[in-house]
Amino acid sequence: MRPDVKINDLWMYAMGWLREEIDFPTPQSQTNTVVVPGRNAPIRFTEALGRVSYQPRSFTITLSMLGSREKFNQRKDILTNLCAGQLCQVILSEEPDLYAVGTLELEPAYDPLTGKGQMVLSCSDGDAYRYHTEETEVSITGGGTVILNNDYMPVVPTVITTVETALSWSIGEDVFKKSVSAGTWTFPELELQEGQNSVSITGEGTTTFRYREGRL
Structure with missing residues (x-):
């Protein structure tokens, strides 16, 4: 090459x-x-x-x-x-x-x-940090647990909901809960770390997470 x-x-x-x-x-x-x-x-x-x-x-x-x-x-x-x-x-x-x-x-x-x-x-x-050329997008319809895989750079995803939705996640010993209506949201507390990050979803609509990964 x-x-x-x-x-x-x-x-x-x-x-x-x-x-x-x-x-x-x-x-x-x-x-x-x-x-x-x-x-x-x-x-x-x-x-x-x-x-x-x-x-x-x-x-x-x-x-x-x-x-x-x-x-x-x-x-x-x-x-x-x-x-x-x-x-x-x-x-x-x-x-x-x-x-x-x-x-x-x-x-x-x-x-x-x-x-x-x-x-x-x-x-x-x-x-x-160097960034991934393609933005990462993960969607889930209905309730459940979504796994957000992330490279080494900490990043806060954009969350898009189609109906009223409740989200919960934990960082260390701290537990965070958010209830939002349909729209586009950013939660500074939802900072993805390297590896797998899990978020619990309660709702009937589609929840989409968008973020750009990066590494040194």
């Missing part, structure tokens, strides 16, 4: 660029420690809010082409107008089901001796 990269809806190979190199490191956690005199271990605030938070994702992608300067300038101008300073979705051909989000900055270069043009795309403010 030819290595390629997709920016928004455009594959770079189809635009005349070859993906030469990528640097897609794992985002670092947000860490803060306090050294207290007399203690043999620092106080760590990495999980102060109950979970690890991450710094923005940084990555670089190097594209290249062979041809005249005129051809390079044409391709450079197209890519610059489409991507420079824009918030873009980036998909690598090795993982076509995941996309990263970040602002792209472009750095072009051309060597007239070899006829090689190069474009370095860099991002320093990307979302820490």
Whole structure:
């Protein structure tokens, strides 16, 4: 398989660029420690809010082409107008089901001796998590228990009900209950964790859960 990269809806190979190199490191956690005199271990605030938070994702992608300067300038101008300073979705051909989000900055270069043009795309403010390209949707008609499978990123689903419906779920030792009419709802307490999440439904209509999964 030819290595390629997709920016928004455009594959770079189809635009005349070859993906030469990528640097897609794992985002670092947000860490803060306090050294207290007399203690043999620092106080760590990495999980102060109950979970690890991450710094923005940084990555670089190097594209290249062979041809005249005129051809390079044409391709450079197209890519610059489409991507420079824009918030873009980036998909690598090795993982076509995941996309990263970040602002792209472009750095072009051309060597007239070899006829090689190069474009370095860099991002320093990307979302820490990469997202699934397809949104997850789970529906249940009538009462029962629905299982919502989730990847590693915590996410709050959108809940759509067609009639008056009662929902209940538990997080740890806490139990939550909601009774809603027909409509579209978001409950901050209904945050899906990694793995299987169960929600009990009481009602005669159809209840739909929509959410986008993600991972580092």
